[in-house]
Structures are given as structure tokens and as C-alpha cells.
Amino acid sequence: MALLKFEGVGVRGLAGCVPKDIIDNLKYNEYFSDQEAREVTEKTGILQRRFAPPGMTASDLCYHAAEALLNDLSVERSEIELLIFISQTPDYRMPATSVILQHRLNLSMQTMAFDINLGCSAFVYGLSVVFSLMEKSGLKKALILDGETRSRVYSPKDRTTAFLFGDAGVAALIERDPKYGGSYFSLNSDGSREDLIKIKAGGYRYPTSQETLAEQVVDEHGNIRSEEHGFMNGPDVFNFALREVPADIQRLSEYAGIDIRDLDYYLFHQANNYMNGYLIKKLKLPHDKVPSSIAKFGNTSSVSIPITIVSELKGELTDKKKVMLCGFGVGMSWATSFLEFNNCYIPDLIEI
Numbered sequence: 001m002a003l004l005k006f007e008g009v010g011v012r013g014l015a016g017c018v019p020k021d022i023i024d025n026l027k028y029n030e031y032f033s034d035q036e037a038r039e040v041t042e043k044t045g046i047l048q049r050r051f052a053p054p055g056m057t058a059s060d061l062c063y064h065a066a067e068a069l070l071n072d073l074s075v076e077r078s079e080i081e082l083l084i085f086i087s088q089t090p091d092y093r094m095p096a097t098s099v100i101l102q103h104r105l106n107l108s109m110q111t112m113a114f115d116i117n118l119g120c121s122a123f124v125y126g127l128s129v130v131f132s133l134m135e136k137s138g139l140k141k142a143l144i145l146d147g148e149t150r151s152r153v154y155s156p157k158d159r160t161t162a163f164l165f166g167d168a169g170v171a172a173l174i175e176r177d178p179k180y181g182g183s184y185f186s187l188n189s190d191g192s193r194e195d196l197i198k199i200k201a202g203g204y205r206y207p208t209s210q211e212t213l214a215e216q217v218v219d220e221h222g223n224i225r226s227e228e229h230g231f232m233n234g235p236d237v238f239n240f241a242l243r244e245v246p247a248d249i250q251r252l253s254e255y256a257g258i259d260i261r262d263l264d265y266y267l268f269h270q271a272n273n274y275m276n277g278y279l280i281k282k283l284k285l286p287h288d289k290v291p292s293s294i295a296k297f298g299n300t301s302s303v304s305i306p307i308t309i310v311s312e313l314k315g316e317l318t319d320k321k322k323v324m325l326c327g328f329g330v331g332m333s334w335a336t337s338f339l340e341f342n343n344c345y346i347p348d349l350i351e352i
Contacts, residue, residue, distance in 0.1 A: 007183075011127075015066070016065055018050040018352075022049075031157045043274055056352075057147075058169055082111065082141075084116055086126045089152065118302065120269050120301050135176070141174070146302050158218070165230075172306060189334075202228050245326060265323045265324070271304075293307055322340055
């Protein structure tokens, strides 16, 4: 059972960056009627999203967030000993985008750098990896760069996904300091449900071909996508989240000896308002302690939790706060953490 505890490692600062181009979901009707756009918007709660223009990648968004964070906190580039890039929309198949960002940010060649490809739970997973490496090795400062350009993954002609996903990037500065106290993680996976959220083609098991690129009608509702587009079985994902997420939070609560009612904030993956509303109700959480950014940014996959912190909790983490992070989705993979934030610096959201 992957239940983990760390001491004296925490988030010193968190910066976010989004494309300046705002997509109004009520006007996102090139392939759908105004009524269809309204119906989806009302159900999901996603009013706006950000789409990266051609040529802009997830790493660009992370780079600008990292530059702002390092400069604002007067961190010497030589002090960064570890860089992790989290994304399922990297710059290239190879090399790893983390290594490119090491050079682009002018970090030392002695910086450890690698990528994590996981999806919606990946920010929590990434924190656990960095916390572990820092606690056990003596590393003092690290960067987690988490970015996605999900707008390019899903078909604009498939109503089941066309109104949901957006683009964003974040940079988190992680440091060792006794002031952070204990942090707790529960990490989980179930590959038997791999087909619930998937891009079938384009990898090495099912390579790109003329056939995989061809768009086709995929259901009786007239939705259109190719095998290179993302697919999501919404009802089954919903059932998965309601079954697994509350149980995982309870499991971590028992392991950590922390009553979830004693936490200050609860951050969920921003899948949609409908799903998160059920989780809030089932766990009996106070709505004013569950920040949400989905109306402004949509589902940004692994970035959704940290971008919610940047956009909704700026100025709220300047003193000691106990916070739950819970990510769940593609894989299927899910993860929960209880963290202690202490004087976390959050600059204004960057738009490029």
C-alpha cells in the first residue's frame, strides 16, 4: 500500500501561467448549436478556457511561471538541484522536456532532470517524488514544472470532450525546512480501467497511419473524432471517482491520524462541477473551503490543482495552513496528499 510520510519539505512558492486567448464556452459553437453549448456549460460549470496559440507549448507556460518565481524569490539558478517536468503534452517524443527546460532556465548541468507522464493525478505524484528525493538525499531546492496543452488533444467535433479542456502551466519551488512539519501521501493505480480515458493511436503499440488520422462518426449522437484524439467514458469516470476518491481520503486520514474536518482547504482535480459537487456532498465538506477554478480554466489535467491554488488562494497561504490535494483520472490513477503550507509565495497569474 503506497502510503507515505515526509518531514520538513514543503512548497516555498507557486506561480501559474495561462495563454491570454480566452475561449467563451457559450460561443464555442462552430460545430454545435447555441443550445448545446448552453447545456454543456450549465452541467459542467466551465464558462471559459485558455487555448495556447500555434507554436506555444506546455513548456513555454512552465518556463514563464518558473522565471517569475525564481526572480521574485531571488533564487540563484545554481541552487536548483532537481527539476521535474510533468505533462502528457511534451515538446517532443525525445528528448525529455525537463532537460530542455534545465538549459532554457540556465540551471546548472549538475541539476537532476526528468519527466513524469501520468495525467490528472500527476501533480500529487510529482510532489511525493520530489519530497522523497529531497528528504532522503539532502537536496535543498527543487522545481516542479507542470504544464498541459490539452486543447490540442481532443476533437472539437466531439461534444463529450470539446467543451471541457484547456491549457495552463505552473512552477512550484520546493525546499527543505523544518517549518513545514509532516506531509502525507496515498498513491494508487488501476490499469484495468485504461480505456476510460485514452488516446488509442500515435504511440508505439498503435502507430500513426492514414487510418488513425481519419475522422469518423463514433456514436449515434454524431460525435466525430479520430483515433489520434482523446476519448473519455464520462459516466464510468464519474462512477470511478465517486467510488475511489472518498475511500482514498478516508484511508489517508486514518494513516496520518488527521481528521479531514481539521484541514483548512480541500483542492480537488477540476474535472467538472457536477463531479466535484458530488464529492463535496459525500465527504460533507464546507463549500467555502473547496476552491474552484474550473469556471475560468476548464479541465487542465495535472495542472488543475496547482492552478486553482494560484488563482483562488493567493494571499491565503501566507501563514500556516493544512491543505488536502486530491487528483484523479487518466490511467486510471488517483492520489491524495495532506500538506502543510507555511508562508507560500504566490504571484499574480501570468498571461502570455
